[in-house]
Amino acid sequence: MNCVAFMVVTTSFLFWTDAVNRYYNKDKDKALQYLTEPPVYAEIKARRGENTTLPCVLRTVSSNYKVKWSKVDPLHTASENILISNGHDVKHYGTWQSKASLRRMHALDISLRLTKLELQDYGLYRCELINGMEDEHVTITLSIEGVVFPYQSSHGRYKFTYFDAKKACEEQDATLATYKQLYREWTDGLEWCNAGWLHDGTVHYPILNPRPACGKDLPPGIRSYGPRHKTKEHYDAFCFTSTTEGSVFYIPGPLNFLQAAHACNEKGASLALVGQLYSSWKFLGLEQCDGGWLQDGSVRFPIITPKKRCGGLPQPGVHSFGFPKKTITLYGAYCYR
Structure with missing residues (x-):
C-alpha cells in the first residue's frame, strides 16, 4: 500500500473511531438525575473464568422504574x-x-x-434506568485480562478472510482481538510486520521499530488499513486469549507430530492449542528453551527471560518455528491438561 493510500485509510479510520466516541459521549452534557456517573470504576478488569461486578448505583429510588442492562456493539449499537x-x-x-x-x-x-467470564464477555455495557420520558444511562467497560498473539495459516501469509480468521482464533482457544487489546499488547512490546484482522473487521499491524518493509519512515505505532472486505480480502489474524483452567507442560523429544500427540495422551493430556501455550506463558510463567509440537501442527517455544542459548532472541514471548513437516522427528511436545 503506498503512502497516500495509507494516509487515506488511516484518516478514514480515525474519523470512524471519532464517530463511535461521539455516539457514546453525546449524552455527557445531560446531568444525571437518577443514576450515579461511575467516577472510578468506568472500566472493570477481570480474567476468564472469574466472577465480577459492574457497578451501577441509583441516586434515588423512583416509582415505576425499570433497570435494563445490555452489552452494546459499538459499531451497530445493537444490544446482545x-x-x-x-x-x-x-x-x-x-x-x-x-x-x-x-x-x-x-x-x-x-x-x-x-459469573464465569468468557472471552466474549469483553466489551461495553450499558446500565439504563427506564423511567417514562426521563430515561438515562451510564456505560462501563469490562476488560478481560489476557494476551494478544499473531496467527497465520499453515498455508502461509495472508490466507484468512475475516471469517476464516475468526474461526482460526476460536480453534486456538481465543477470539479475534479488539483494537484496544492490540494497542495494549503493542505498549507491552508486541511487534508484527504482517497485517491482521481484528474483531471489528479492520486490519492493522503493530510496529515498534520502523524499517523499509514495515512502514518505512513512519513513526512507531499501530499501522491501519482500516475496514476491509470480509470475504474478498485476505490477511493474518490477531487473536486474544486469557487464563485457562488447566496448564501446559513440556515433554522432551525428539518426536514427530504423531509421536508427540501420543506422548501427551499417555500423560492424560492432549497437544496444546496456541492460545493455551500463550496463556501458560503469560499467566503461569512457562519458559522452555526447546521447540515443541502444538495441536495445529506448528512448533513453538515460550521464553520469559531472553538468553543467547535460546536463539539469541532479544524479546520475551512465544516464538515460532512455523509449520514443519509432521514426519520430522526433531521436537518435543507441549501438552495441555
Missing part, C-alpha cells in the same frame, strides 16, 4: 444480552439466563453480577 428488572422480577434475554443477576447489596444498588 439483556437483563431487565423492575426491582422485584428479573427477565433475561440472550445468553444471560445462567450468568447474570443484579447484586442488590442495598436499595440503591443495581450493579450487574456476571
Whole structure:
C-alpha cells in the first residue's frame, strides 16, 4: 500500500473511531438525575473464568422504574444480552439466563453480577434506568485480562478472510482481538510486520521499530488499513486469549507430530492449542528453551527471560518455528491438561 493510500485509510479510520466516541459521549452534557456517573470504576478488569461486578448505583429510588442492562456493539449499537428488572422480577434475554443477576447489596444498588467470564464477555455495557420520558444511562467497560498473539495459516501469509480468521482464533482457544487489546499488547512490546484482522473487521499491524518493509519512515505505532472486505480480502489474524483452567507442560523429544500427540495422551493430556501455550506463558510463567509440537501442527517455544542459548532472541514471548513437516522427528511436545 503506498503512502497516500495509507494516509487515506488511516484518516478514514480515525474519523470512524471519532464517530463511535461521539455516539457514546453525546449524552455527557445531560446531568444525571437518577443514576450515579461511575467516577472510578468506568472500566472493570477481570480474567476468564472469574466472577465480577459492574457497578451501577441509583441516586434515588423512583416509582415505576425499570433497570435494563445490555452489552452494546459499538459499531451497530445493537444490544446482545439483556437483563431487565423492575426491582422485584428479573427477565433475561440472550445468553444471560445462567450468568447474570443484579447484586442488590442495598436499595440503591443495581450493579450487574456476571459469573464465569468468557472471552466474549469483553466489551461495553450499558446500565439504563427506564423511567417514562426521563430515561438515562451510564456505560462501563469490562476488560478481560489476557494476551494478544499473531496467527497465520499453515498455508502461509495472508490466507484468512475475516471469517476464516475468526474461526482460526476460536480453534486456538481465543477470539479475534479488539483494537484496544492490540494497542495494549503493542505498549507491552508486541511487534508484527504482517497485517491482521481484528474483531471489528479492520486490519492493522503493530510496529515498534520502523524499517523499509514495515512502514518505512513512519513513526512507531499501530499501522491501519482500516475496514476491509470480509470475504474478498485476505490477511493474518490477531487473536486474544486469557487464563485457562488447566496448564501446559513440556515433554522432551525428539518426536514427530504423531509421536508427540501420543506422548501427551499417555500423560492424560492432549497437544496444546496456541492460545493455551500463550496463556501458560503469560499467566503461569512457562519458559522452555526447546521447540515443541502444538495441536495445529506448528512448533513453538515460550521464553520469559531472553538468553543467547535460546536463539539469541532479544524479546520475551512465544516464538515460532512455523509449520514443519509432521514426519520430522526433531521436537518435543507441549501438552495441555
